[in-house]
Amino acid sequence: MGRMTYWRTAMLDITDRKRAEQGQARLVEDLSRSQQHFQALFNWIPSAVGISTLAEGRFIDVNEGFSRLTGYMREELIGRTTLELGLWADPSERAIVLREMQEQGYLHNREGRLRAKSGEIRSLMVSLHSIQLGSTPCLIYLGHDITERKRAEEALRESESRFRIMADTAPTLIRMSGFDQLCIYFNQVWLDYTGRTMEQELGSGWTDGVHPEDFDRCRKTYAEAFDRREPFQMEYRLRKADGQYGWVFDKGVPRHFPSGEFAGYIGTCIDI
Known part of the structure; x- marks a missing residue:
């Protein structure tokens, strides 16, 4: 039997394969980690x-x-x-x-x-x-x-509806302002008294009916009380539906949201 004097070897570069395997392993690991993060979130x-x-x-x-x-x-x-x-x-x-x-x-x-x-x-x-x-x-x-939230909104709508019903049947003129001093509501008695529409009175439109001689005094009283968040009282002449002026006694008090945050004023007026 002959003696082996040499042998032949063959080498194959598998670097790319190993890199691919490592990349695949990292991809699987990253995917698993991503799935874990998704599940946790x-x-x-x-x-x-x-x-x-x-x-x-x-x-x-x-x-x-x-x-x-x-x-x-x-x-x-x-x-x-x-x-x-x-x-x-x-x-x-x-x-x-x-x-x-x-x-x-x-x-x-x-x-x-x-x-x-x-x-x-x-x-x-x-x-x-x-x-x-x-x-x-x-x-x-x-x-x-x-x-x-929906229940609170419904309760607010019901509350506003009840308020408007009471306000429109009250024998006094009623107006309501927001926190920016602009009026957001007038009851039907007010509109009947002035002969104007809600759209005409909203904001500061209602002041068009205040007698020119009383305007500055009323504006000052209203603004100062508003800044201090205090009740106010004032008398002034307000133009009626027939074009004549009638004296009214106006009493305003601050109003607040249920949270206690200032919401504006509500004012009532009676013809004196």
Whole structure:
């Protein structure tokens, strides 16, 4: 048997392959880190966030905010649709939302109503956007609960309505100003007395009816009280609907928002 006197070797440069493998590993690591960051942000956001398939509308993920808003546990939501859960307070809104999504590909700050698991109707501001998760077209929902704000707005409208009813039936002239000294409301008695429209009186228009000899004195009293946020009283002549001037006793007091912030003045006048 012969003795080996030499051997042959072959070397292959695999630098590019190793670089590619390292790059792939970094890409996987970066993707994993990105997914972790997304999941952390997804769960951290206090608003309601949900992701559903575009084709069937089945939830594939929701955050804690979504569970709080709807009253459903995450396990009760995953794999089910909004229709199956009865989340639409008005099911006809769903068709409108889907049509807008098809036309625009997104929905931004649209008010809607949701029926929670308890049966309570909640108001919310919703934004939707199309996303792609792997090969699956999906929708991501972002909802802000505005129920308390809507209730406050409704209570304010009711309060203003009651005030206007009382003001229009009161036997005195009433006006209301904002924090900028400009008037924002006159009751019907005032308008009947002066024979002018609301539009004519708003702002500083009502001062057109103050007698020229009384104007500067009234303006000074009004401005000084306004600056000090103090009540005031003054007498002046105000032009009536027949063109004649009648003496009125005007008493104004500061008014405030529920927060305590200065809102302006409310004044009452009686013909003396």
